[in-house]
Amino acid sequence: MTSTPLEQTTGRGPGSDSTDPPARTWSVAIPGDVERVLAQHLTRADGQEDICFATYRRSTGATRDTAILVDVVLPDAGDREVHGNASFTSAYFLRAAGRAAASGLGLALLHTHPGATTWQRLSRDDHNAEAGHAVQADVLTGHPLLGMTYGSGNKTYSARFWPVTDLDPEPAWATSVRVIGSQIRMSYDPHLLPPAEPTVRLTRTVQAWGQPAQDDLARMRVGVIGAGSVAALVGEALARTGFRQIDIIDFDLVEEHNLDRLLHATSSDIGRGKSELLASSLHSHAVATDATITTYDHSVVEAAGWSRALDCDVLFCCVDRPWPRFALNAAAYAHLIPVVDGGVAVDVPDGHLVGAEWRAHLVGPGRRCLECLGQYDPADVALERQGLLDDPTYISGLPADHHLRRGENVFAFSMACAAAETLELLRAVLAPSDTPDVGASLHHWTTGTTDHDTADCYPTCPFSTSLLGLADDSGLTITGPHPAAEAARALRRAQPVELVAPTGPQLRNRRLAGWLRRRGRA
Numbered sequence: 001m002t003s004t005p006l007e008q009t010t011g012r013g014p015g016s017d018s019t020d021p022p023a024r025t026w027s028v029a030i031p032g033d034v035e036r037v038l039a040q041h042l043t044r045a046d047g048q049e050d051i052c053f054a055t056y057r058r059s060t061g062a063t064r065d066t067a068i069l070v071d072v073v074l075p076d077a078g079d080r081e082v083h084g085n086a087s088f089t090s091a092y093f094l095r096a097a098g099r100a101a102a103s104g105l106g107l108a109l110l111h112t113h114p115g116a117t118t119w120q121r122l123s124r125d126d127h128n129a130e131a132g133h134a135v136q137a138d139v140l141t142g143h144p145l146l147g148m149t150y151g152s153g154n155k156t157y158s159a160r161f162w163p164v165t166d167l168d169p170e171p172a173w174a175t176s177v178r179v180i181g182s183q184i185r186m187s188y189d190p191h192l193l194p195p196a197e198p199t200v201r202l203t204r205t206v207q208a209w210g211q212p213a214q215d216d217l218a219r220m221r222v223g224v225i226g227a228g229s230v231a232a233l234v235g236e237a238l239a240r241t242g243f244r245q246i247d248i249i250d251f252d253l254v255e256e257h258n259l260d261r262l263l264h265a266t267s268s269d270i271g272r273g274k275s276e277l278l279a280s281s282l283h284s285h286a287v288a289t290d291a292t293i294t295t296y297d298h299s300v301v302e303a304a305g306w307s308r309a310l311d312c313d314v315l316f317c318c319v320d321r322p323w324p325r326f327a328l329n330a331a332a333y334a335h336l337i338p339v340v341d342g343g344v345a346v347d348v349p350d351g352h353l354v355g356a357e358w359r360a361h362l363v364g365p366g367r368r369c370l371e372c373l374g375q376y377d378p379a380d381v382a383l384e385r386q387g388l389l390d391d392p393t394y395i396s397g398l399p400a401d402h403h404l405r406r407g408e409n410v411f412a413f414s415m416a417c418a419a420a421e422t423l424e425l426l427r428a429v430l431a432p433s434d435t436p437d438v439g440a441s442l443h444h445w446t447t448g449t450t451d452h453d454t455a456d457c458y459p460t461c462p463f464s465t466s467l468l469g470l471a472d473d474s475g476l477t478i479t480g481p482h483p484a485a486e487a488a489r490a491l492r493r494a495q496p497v498e499l500v501a502p503t504g505p506q507l508r509n510r511r512l513a514g515w516l517r518r519r520g521r522a
Helices: 032-042 090-102 124-141 200-209 211-218 229-241 274-285 303-309 322-334 378-385 392-396 411-430 483-494 504-518
Strands: 003-005 025-031 051-060 064-073 080-083 085-088 106-113 120-122 145-151 156-162 176-180 184-188 221-225 245-249 292-296 314-317 339-347 355-363 440-444 449-453
Touching: 025 032, 025 156, 032 051, 032 064, 032 106, 032 145, 032 176, 051 085, 051 090, 064 090, 064 106, 064 156, 090 106, 090 124, 106 124, 120 124, 120 145, 120 156, 124 145, 124 156, 156 176, 156 184, 184 411, 200 211, 211 411, 221 229, 221 303, 229 245, 229 274, 229 411, 245 274, 245 303, 274 292, 292 303, 303 322, 314 322, 314 411, 322 339, 322 355, 322 378, 339 411, 355 411, 411 440
Parallel strands: 025 064, 025 176, 106 145, 221 245, 221 314, 245 292, 314 339
Antiparallel strands: 003 120, 051 064, 051 106, 080 085, 145 156, 176 184, 339 355, 355 440, 440 449
């Protein structure tokens, strides 16, 4: 198999649910421990190309299918020949395909492009080798063949799927490949997701970490789960940092008691969807010239919200309910979508302020999960599924200091928490001083100290062990009916549309725009 590098959409707009189903895209996710085996095998001391097979499992989002690599099928003696390029025997192919088929998995074929540092296209030999086995792999496993190229110069992966629609298949290129270990490493197809044009708006940001790092950050598709006080600040930070694809998933409406903490909200926004408010603000503030901000007025534990979350490369958990946190824990481990989570706790016994704490952590393979960190209690997940956490009678019967009744917060605490969460993602991707992970952080406001929890999950934890990478085959019941979300959507639909005449600066701006148009200058 041989080499050639590849080169080069996103639109700008506040975004909303589209009536037209978007075209499906493909991506690949690799757990860190699997990637270490691949890199060790595919990087040869003699600088030659090498080859191997792997198996993959499928994760299905609303618009994206992701192949999660499960296991590497290394060659035995005589399975392949290395001669500058590399070739493999039919026996090796059939052994790997049989192993995949026996477990209901797909088959991946990987080879090296020695020294390559960019996303790679297929040479004629590469194309023929993959196309020549695509039909047979599909017949044997029931899944399309996944072809991948490893650029050993800087550990860049490129990928394409071979869906069989006729006897002469052509590759469907993946948009991205993500490696999820202590560090998050992303590779992108620059045809399907090209880097943004440099802009003076990001001058200071790019000076902080360089254009290549900015290009990798900006092309990540980020989901923000929730649109409350912390979420609004996280969203603002993402938009100002130049992220180009931000999905906001929240059904809740702005209420008067939110106004002391909810960035962008005013009295006129009461009754408006929080996700709509946040998207509108981020669209105005985004510094990426082609930023796309999309909103979904569902809970992440409804089927529609969950499938949208699975379209993302990373998720921010900005909700404090146990059921969504359980779902996002599953996304982080079963579907290999890292989740940044955090929270604020204010200590006010008898109404007297003693202190406050905020925490932030990123969870996923190789890190401690949300359940083991104590971010939710599995028993509370069952209560929320039954609707009891939205039942005022049930909640009023709990002790006054019960964690399900607590809600104290202050705008400044939300700011600190949002900053800590955003920095978790930046650290995991940029790895300053080769340090992508310092553990879960807990900051004590009173003493100004920060604790770091670097412990692993408990030995009995299923998320970091038996559920890791199971994706659609996890067997977990994630979604279900959500009466509170349904009621919020019904309330929004019932609200009358008010037509308000423009006044003040708004009217002056419209008059100026009209004057410019009449003179051919707009």
